[in-house]
Amino acid sequence: MTDRTTSSIAPIVVPKASDILASQLRQMIVQGRLGAGTFLPTERSLVAESGLSRTSVRDALRILESEGLISTKVGRSGGSMVTLPGRDSVARSVELFVRTHGIRLESLLECRVAVEPTLARLAARNRTDAALAEMTALHERFIASVDDVKSYKAINLDWHLAIARASGNEPLIALMEAISMPISDAMDYQHVTTPELRAIAVKAHTVILQAIAARDEDAAFNRMERHVAGYRDIATPRNGTKPARQG
Amino acid sequence: MTDRTTSSIAPIVVPKASDILASQLRQMIVQGRLGAGTFLPTERSLVAESGLSRTSVRDALRILESEGLISTKVGRSGGSMVTLPGRDSVARSVELFVRTHGIRLESLLECRVAVEPTLARLAARNRTDAALAEMTALHERFIASVDDVKSYKAINLDWHLAIARASGNEPLIALMEAISMPISDAMDYQHVTTPELRAIAVKAHTVILQAIAARDEDAAFNRMERHVAGYRDIATPRNGTKPARQG
DNA sequence: TTTAAGCAATGGTCCGATAAAATGCAACGT
DNA sequence: ACGTTGCATTTTATCGGACCATTGCTTAAA
Numbered sequence A, B: 001m002t003d004r005t006t007s008s009i010a011p012i013v014v015p016k017a018s019d020i021l022a023s024q025l026r027q028m029i030v031q032g033r034l035g036a037g038t039f040l041p042t043e044r045s046l047v048a049e050s051g052l053s054r055t056s057v058r059d060a061l062r063i064l065e066s067e068g069l070i071s072t073k074v075g076r077s078g079g080s081m082v083t084l085p086g087r088d089s090v091a092r093s094v095e096l097f098v099r100t101h102g103i104r105l106e107s108l109l110e111c112r113v114a115v116e117p118t119l120a121r122l123a124a125r126n127r128t129d130a131a132l133a134e135m136t137a138l139h140e141r142f143i144a145s146v147d148d149v150k151s152y153k154a155i156n157l158d159w160h161l162a163i164a165r166a167s168g169n170e171p172l173i174a175l176m177e178a179i180s181m182p183i184s185d186a187m188d189y190q191h192v193t194t195p196e197l198r199a200i201a202v203k204a205h206t207v208i209l210q211a212i213a214a215r216d217e218d219a220a221f222n223r224m225e226r227h228v229a230g231y232r233d234i235a236t237p238r239n240g241t242k243p244a245r246q247g
Numbered sequence C: 001t002t003t004a005a006g007c008a009a010t011g012g013t014c015c016g017a018t019a020a021a022a023t024g025c026a027a028c029g030t
Numbered sequence D: 001a002c003g004t005t006g007c008a009t010t011t012t013a014t015c016g017g018a019c020c021a022t023t024g025c026t027t028a029a030a
Helices: A017-030 A043-050 A054-066 A087-101 A105-126 A129-144 A149-167 A170-188 A195-213 A217-235 B017-030 B043-050 B054-066 B087-101 B105-126 B129-144 B149-167 B170-187 B195-213 B217-235
Strands: A070-073 A079-082 B070-073 B079-082
Touching: A017 A054, A017 B087, A043 A054, A054 A070, A054 A079, A054 B054, A087 A170, A087 B017, A087 B087, A087 B170, A105 A149, A105 A170, A105 A195, A105 A217, A105 B105, A105 B170, A129 A149, A129 A195, A149 A170, A149 A195, A170 B087, A170 B105, A170 B170, A195 A217, B017 B054, B043 B054, B054 B070, B054 B079, B087 B170, B105 B149, B105 B170, B105 B195, B105 B217, B129 B149, B129 B195, B149 B170, B149 B195, B195 B217
Parallel strands: none
Antiparallel strands: A070 A079, B070 B079
């Protein structure tokens, strides 16, 4: 190695053309300069404006599409319409994370215990009459389905999500929607839905719903906490603590 | 409108070729048949195997890349390597959601109040000595920076995230990392970092850290709850409840 | 042995063309 | 007047080929 003068040039990263275009469009969307429902220019227009090839333009659009920021349709008056990413987008991302990392059921249930009591409290605070009616209807179907495990589980899921949605807290709703499906899937491998536990769950739901109906925030919080903590302790019992009785 | 026989044909969706390929590859990854670190076939190999054009193959790879499932490098011995999506991937998704929907600071702080006490409890339970040392070091820098608002905020953020990481609960860590940055950004528009409040925060952090060091789960939970609930009440005071004193 | 030049493999980018889908419009028949 | 059908138009989807840029390996030269 001969001695050379060492220049102080930092490593230069060459971003991809499609990434640059995607970043610019993304920024315009999050800043609100491209509101939901408005259409991006056509691919060929973007080619003309950006000076890039159609390949790069399309790569950028694919990125935005998989981020849930646009939705592309073909045909006349088609194109790429701005569509704000919904909670399902967050849920997909979390689900990928959970599944690829093999997150244990224990962690997911701990997560739920952290979140759902607050959701119940906020639901008691913010619920509308329509939301209450929906929860009540689900609860009645829940009671009726106590003998059919399959629909029992589905309705149970829906009821918890209905409470979450009634809370009005979008980030927490998204988290709850994100972890509900993995929890439900993982629960299939456990046998935590005995007839006795199902009866207990029905009672727990009843008192929680009463608290939410009465707008009793503390009661909703506490009863929901006992409910989900009970599930956690049954599914993943910890050392030294007996599974608490649910209800 | 003349009467016709109504056929029971459901709407037919024509999936895109790239979506199909992306789904297949995604499934192979989440099922573990393509472990992290392994390489996908080269683009040209995928073209040969799938019978699709290189455009479609590349579209599929772009989708997987933006999902954080692969990372593509150019050059000889380059290609698309399987990389499991990290918490940053979830954080990006949540951040997009929060920013595009204009989620209010109130909701984010409520979210934090729901999550951080549990994180403190789990940190008290699961912390390693190394994690405690990191938190303590950050705390000392926190105390020293009480007069420099900029570094104060940065260190504050890091300290909270350090506690989250010490909890060992990956989903909750991801959520915390996801909402921390938006909260910090939104806080800039509020004036909630007066010198007095900073001094109070230092005291709060001190007692929380003591509880975590002593592995006192309940104390960690309660003190963290008072701390973050105090922030919430100061930043977004609700009707009828005075902002609680922090500490 | 060391260095530099050349080669090979791979993704990045570009171009042009055709296929497929969706919409609007006009012609047609009733 | 009405509804239906077919055609034209616009747009994305897909294809095929070519060349460029980057990277790592190999080989030849000093």
